[in-house]
Amino acid sequence: MLKKVIAIAFFMAIIVGACAPAGPDTIKIGVNAPITGDIPKVGEGTKFAAEMWLEAIGGELEIGGKTYAIELVIEDNEAKGESAAAVNQKLTTQDEVLVIVGPQSSKQAVPAGGVANDNKTPMVSPWSTNPATTLDRPWVFRTPFLDPFQGPVIANFVTEEYGFTKAAVLYDVASDYPKGLADNFLSGWEDIHGADSVVAFESFTTADTDFSAQITKIKNTGAEFIFSPQYYNEVALIVQQAHELGFNAPIVGSDSWGSAELVNLCGEDCYGLFFSTHYAADGATGATKDFIDAYNAKHGYIPDDVGALTWDTFLIIQKAMEDCGEITGDLAVDRACVRDALAQIKNFAGITGEMTFTEQGDPIKCAVIVQISDEGTFKFYDQACP
Amino acid sequence: MQLQSFFQQIVNALQLGSFYALIALGYSMVYGVLMLFNFAHGDVFMVGSYIGFFVSAGLLALAKTGILPLADNVMLGLVLVLTLFITMLLTSFVGMLIERIGYRPLRNAPRASAAITGLMIGIILETGNLAILGPTRLSFPALIESVSYDIGGVLVTNKKMVIVFVSIFLTLALHQFVRRTKWGMAMRAMAFDFVVVPLMGISINKIALLTFALGSALAAAAGILFGVAYPVLDPYMGILFGWKAFVAAILGGRGSILGASLAGFMLGFIEIFVAAIFPSTMRDLIAFSIILIILTFRPHGFFGEPYSAQLRL
Numbered sequence: 001m002l003k004k005v006i007a008i009a010f011f012m013a014i015i016v017g018a019c020a021p022a023g024p025d026t027i028k029i030g031v032n033a034p035i036t037g038d039i040p041k042v043g044e045g046t047k048f049a050a051e052m053w054l055e056a057i058g059g060e061l062e063i064g065g066k067t068y069a070i071e072l073v074i075e076d077n078e079a080k081g082e083s084a085a086a087v088n089q090k091l092t093t094q095d096e097v098l099v100i101v102g103p104q105s106s107k108q109a110v111p112a113g114g115v116a117n118d119n120k121t122p123m124v125s126p127w128s129t130n131p132a133t134t135l136d137r138p139w140v141f142r143t144p145f146l147d148p149f150q151g152p153v154i155a156n157f158v159t160e161e162y163g164f165t166k167a168a169v170l171y172d173v174a175s176d177y178p179k180g181l182a183d184n185f186l187s188g189w190e191d192i193h194g195a196d197s198v199v200a201f202e203s204f205t206t207a208d209t210d211f212s213a214q215i216t217k218i219k220n221t222g223a224e225f226i227f228s229p230q231y232y233n234e235v236a237l238i239v240q241q242a243h244e245l246g247f248n249a250p251i252v253g254s255d256s257w258g259s260a261e262l263v264n265l266c267g268e269d270c271y272g273l274f275f276s277t278h279y280a281a282d283g284a285t286g287a288t289k290d291f292i293d294a295y296n297a298k299h300g301y302i303p304d305d306v307g308a309l310t311w312d313t314f315l316i317i318q319k320a321m322e323d324c325g326e327i328t329g330d331l332a333v334d335r336a337c338v339r340d341a342l343a344q345i346k347n348f349a350g351i352t353g354e355m356t357f358t359e360q361g362d363p364i365k366c367a368v369i370v371q372i373s374d375e376g377t378f379k380f381y382d383q384a385c386p
Numbered sequence: 387m388q389l390q391s392f393f394q395q396i397v398n399a400l401q402l403g404s405f406y407a408l409i410a411l412g413y414s415m416v417y418g419v420l421m422l423f424n425f426a427h428g429d430v431f432m433v434g435s436y437i438g439f440f441v442s443a444g445l446l447a448l449a450k451t452g453i454l455p456l457a458d459n460v461m462l463g464l465v466l467v468l469t470l471f472i473t474m475l476l477t478s479f480v481g482m483l484i485e486r487i488g489y490r491p492l493r494n495a496p497r498a499s500a501a502i503t504g505l506m507i508g509i510i511l512e513t514g515n516l517a518i519l520g521p522t523r524l525s526f527p528a529l530i531e532s533v534s535y536d537i538g539g540v541l542v543t544n545k546k547m548v549i550v551f552v553s554i555f556l557t558l559a560l561h562q563f564v565r566r567t568k569w570g571m572a573m574r575a576m577a578f579d580f581v582v583v584p585l586m587g588i589s590i591n592k593i594a595l596l597t598f599a600l601g602s603a604l605a606a607a608a609g610i611l612f613g614v615a616y617p618v619l620d621p622y623m624g625i626l627f628g629w630k631a632f633v634a635a636i637l638g639g640r641g642s643i644l645g646a647s648l649a650g651f652m653l654g655f656i657e658i659f660v661a662a663i664f665p666s667t668m669r670d671l672i673a674f675s676i677i678l679i680i681l682t683f684r685p686h687g688f689f690g691e692p693y694s695a696q697l698r699l
Binding site: 039202207212213220233236245246261265267 | 388391394395398399401402520521522523525532534536541543545612615616617618620622623625626657658659661662665666667669670
């Protein structure tokens with residue numbers, strides 16, 4: 001019995017020893033990413049961008065004349081809301097990170113943001129566009145624009161580009177992101193063209209593959225184009241079925257289109273179509289191009305918007321930490337310092353555009369309109385700013 | 387609704403109904419012969435689609451080497467026919483394997499155990515696929531060069547014609563098989579009495595294997611046609627189609643082949659026309675309420691017999 005107690009005590013000592021808080025010379029940064037689950041490509045992009053940043057700074061950062069080693073604590077949230085919240089709990093209390101990057105989708109970022117806020121730890125989500133993520137949470141920030149901004153941007157763009165007046169919307173009524181964005185587009189379009197200018201507002205349910213009834217109906221209403229804020233796999237089916245049913249007018253999309261998979265699945269049917277997103281890889285210049293080239297050289301494919309936004313997020317927290325001036329080693333003080341520095345950031349030049357945070361922790365930034373070229377790349381076409 | 391658009395929706399409904407009909411046949415046969423709901427059937431459809439993907443990709447690669455000096459169109463047609471045959475054969479083995487491993491050990495177990503076996507096999511097939519092939523969706527090769535025909539303002543593609551034709555042809559072929567052959571007679575006898583017929587020297591295990599093989603082959607055909615019509619494959623694609631086809635099978639009546647097929651087409655029509663007439667947001671709500679009402683008045687489906695020798699549920 002006594003032996004057992006000693007053995008257990010011994011192991012406890014080892015564990016406690018291993019978990020002892022790192023000295024003030026090491027700064028830990030938490031990464032809350034969907035490494036497994038149904039969007040592993042997003043998790044991979046997050047991880048790659050985070051590691052590239054760590055490599056770019058040589059694993060250390062100079063703050064207030066002192067050099068600190070940077071350690072990334074990358075945790076998997078399985079693309080689930082509850083897991084993401086649990087990961088944040090672990091990162092804030094157990095791993096004692098200074099700041100958290102992630103989670104990516106709103107589904108995870110909304111619950112996880114609450115945990116970070118309660119634990120008074122600054123968190124920056126690189127990809128979540130749902131307003132609820134940062135709403136009334138002083139400790140939570142984000143890098144992308146919001147859906148209530150994206151909807152009207154697309155309405156404006158189509159009006160200016162084509163001069164259309166009659167819109168149709170086709171969206172998944174059972175999924176938060178498409179449903180929210182469809183509503184935002186509807187109000188944006190009606191602000192410009194008046195009531196009843198959206199002649200068809202058709203929906204389907206997640207996992208549907210046949211849209212022929214809705215498209216036939218839309219064609220019949222005389223709509224001049226379709227706005228469809230769907231994910232890339234559904235976009236491929238919608239566009240192909242529209243063409244087979246003789247609907248050859250444009251189909252316009254949102255940032256959920258921006259995956260290299262889209263062109264693999266959709267093929268030539270998608271060439272020439274427009275969608276709004278965070279950045280355009282094809283035709284990029286300057287720092288954006290440097291990042292794309294470095295990423296492509298290392299991992300063999302062009303990073304999509306998640307990678308670029310995660311990269312920007314790391315640059316922003318780097319700036320916030322540097323602005324802080326001093327890392328005291330007292331976690332509560334340092335976290336508050338980083339939060340305040342984040343809130344102060346103005347006109348930050350990221351590779352996805354220039355950012356200034358509002359009081360809610362949301363950036364004021366431009367959206368990019370991308371055209372799918374005849375080579376299947378995403379080409380910069382236009383920019384829309386608030 | 388304009389006349390043109392009405393006929394266009396009929397064409398759309400025929401295509402959607404073809405899938406429900408083909409998948410419903412498998413449910414209906416197993417239910418008829420073994421008094422069992424094979425809930426893995428929707429996932430057999432998925433497996434068939436994936437096997438079809440690899441078979442057709444292989445055949446297309448073979449065709450590219452110029453092994454046969456044929457025109458492109460003829461070659462593509464040949465690839466489609468061969469893909470159908472090979473995939474149906476391979477998938478029928480998958481079906482038989484499921485019967486042998488999943489259902490035979492539970493032949494005398496309560497029916498509920500067998501039903502959840504089906505659910506578990508379904509989950510194993512989905513997650514197994516996810517583990518082996520990863521979450522990236524596959525793009526089914528274009529086995530039919532899409533050509534649209536404009537018939538008085540109604541657009542009909544050659545894809546749609548092939549899909550509807552193959553579906554109806556396979557249904558009639560199965561119907562003839564069950565009506566005209568000795569094996570078919572054995573199946574019908576088994577459906578009539580599960581206890582006495584084995585005493586006549588008919589092996590229930592053989593008939594069960596045959597039933598699963600036939601159902602799975604039809605699901606595989608549906609899988610390939612699905613790939614032709616909706617060329618995005620993912621591991622969970624069988625769930626929704628499976629459920630709806632299951633509804634069609636019950637609606638058609640126990641063990642009735644023509645009934646299941648007819649009910650499959652009817653389900654397609656209901657879904658398409660509800661979405662066409664009412665707001666599409668309400669589609670499933672209204673469509674399945676209609677089916678509930680039909681079942682209230684015809685609880686045994688369209689062609690089901692009110693009395694079955696032994697109800698072993």
